[in-house]
Amino acid sequence: MAEFLRLALAIAGKDIRLELRSRTALLSAIVFSALVLVVFNFARDPTALAAVDLAPSVLWVTFAFGAVIALNRAFYVERENAALDGILLAPVPRSALYVGKLLANLAFVGVVEAVALPLFVLFFNVSLGHALPGILGVTALATIGFVAVGTIFSAMVVRTRFAELMLPVLLLPFMVPPLVGAVQVTAKLLAGRPLSEMVGWLRLLTLYDIGFVTLCILVFPAVVDE
């Protein structure tokens, strides 16, 4: 297990170092998320709908779009000089490669979300107050789920033409359950509702995470092997 984690961390570390060197995907995702928030801010009619009613959906649409851009780079970096073959040649369990990529993607999407959340507060003038720990918690829970699925789809589409288009087409339907759950929980947190009203959605998010992380680890070797 220690060896498995060591390999996964080596792969995640390499991905983070590559991204810090180029900064292309991360900066693009952050700028794109900021633009989505700006567009929503100016497109809404504040007299028709209160900001607090619209805010949860806007927040999660922003996170989802930013995540798709960040996830596109996951296996794209392995295309140059057939670097993925270099990893597949090594005595590395395929599932360790998946976990390494998942960890790196969680770090990237986490950074995008960490930048987008204060911008969201700024544009929508929403007071997070006591809801902040809960929102951070539900963000982590939902992000793990759709990044787990996004990581495996990123590996599936990387050898196809138009991979950048294929990823959102495949991923967005799978993002619906965690996004619906996260929007519901965020809305209740912002409205100051009791935890008992969110338990069902939190269970759904937890089950989604456990189910899809396990499934992806099991399926990934077949995805990367020709």
Added chain:
Amino acid sequence: MRAFGALQVLRGVDLDVGPGELLAVAGPNGAGKTTLLRLLAGLMRPSSGEVRIRGQRLTRDDPAPRRAIGLLSHHTFLYDDLTAAENLQFTARLYGLPDAAAATRDALEEVGLSARANTPVRHLSRGLLQRAAIARALLHQPDILLLDEPFTGLDAPSADRFRSLLASQLARGRALVLVSHHLAEAWELATHVAVLTGGRWALEGRRPADLTAFHARYAELVHG
């Protein structure tokens, strides 16, 4: 055998390479040489048949036999935004080498790339890139070295140095399979030669003494 749909790229190809042996494989474009190396490296599964490393079957589920294989491919397997040293250190971690920094230093020294260790790979010339790729393939001291057109991009002194490196690998008991259009480059090192045409062995056996006679035989087999 390896097929892509109805197209059989390799058929009835059987080979056995022992310690200290170098099998040089020649063949025209599309003969299946690269496919053969990818099968031997475990990057591709045979449609039928099997690859065994020291008697142990090469499978997707068991990563251990892959430790014994080094592959120098058309592709360098290097990340352009990382330096040569960073690329090798990452590879060393994948292979679980106890001292990644020392292994990297030794491998770069062996190919004469120490002075450019901290240069991002994207700034290396074709020849230096090939040297970095050689260092990557040799880093974990594999027992079996698979070489696909290994002299590509190397200037004459670098090619001589690489030949010496291959000779030292053979002396250490490593098994080598080398695929090339120009067998002359490794003729003196080869212990066995084979010609692959249309996915089949057209010729296979111990290396003859005379390269010129082999070229005539090769032309006859390939061009008719």
